[in-house]
Amino acid sequence: MCVGAIVHSRKSSRVVYGATTQRPxxxxxxxxxxDEPSALTGVLKTRGGLLAEPCSSVYQVTFLSHRRELRRQIxxxxxxx
Numbered sequence: 001m002c003v004g005a006i007v008h009s010r011k012s013s014r015v016v017y018g019a020t021t022q023r024p025x026x027x028x029x030x031x032x033x034x035d036e037p038s039a040l041t042g043v044l045k046t047r048g049g050l051l052a053e054p055c056s057s058v059y060q061v062t063f064l065s066h067r068r069e070l071r072r073q074i075x076x077x078x079x080x081x
């Protein structure tokens with residue numbers, strides 16, 4: 001999720017997302033979790049964990065396949081190029 005896009009839209013009053021991760025992103029760890037008014041966002045309400053299980057599964061499968069592809073590319077790359 002791109003917090004920069006959310007902040008610059010200035011029309012968003014709420015952000016809803018599915019899965020949370022072990023390393024919180026800017027929405028979760030940002031200034032007062034965006035629940036306090038600011039000059040950039042006004043009050044931006046956030047809600048995470050909606051459909052957490054299916055979203056988490058998609059997240060895990062996507063990044064697992066991404067990591068596998070990166071490992072494949074690295075293993076097939078020549079040391080001398």
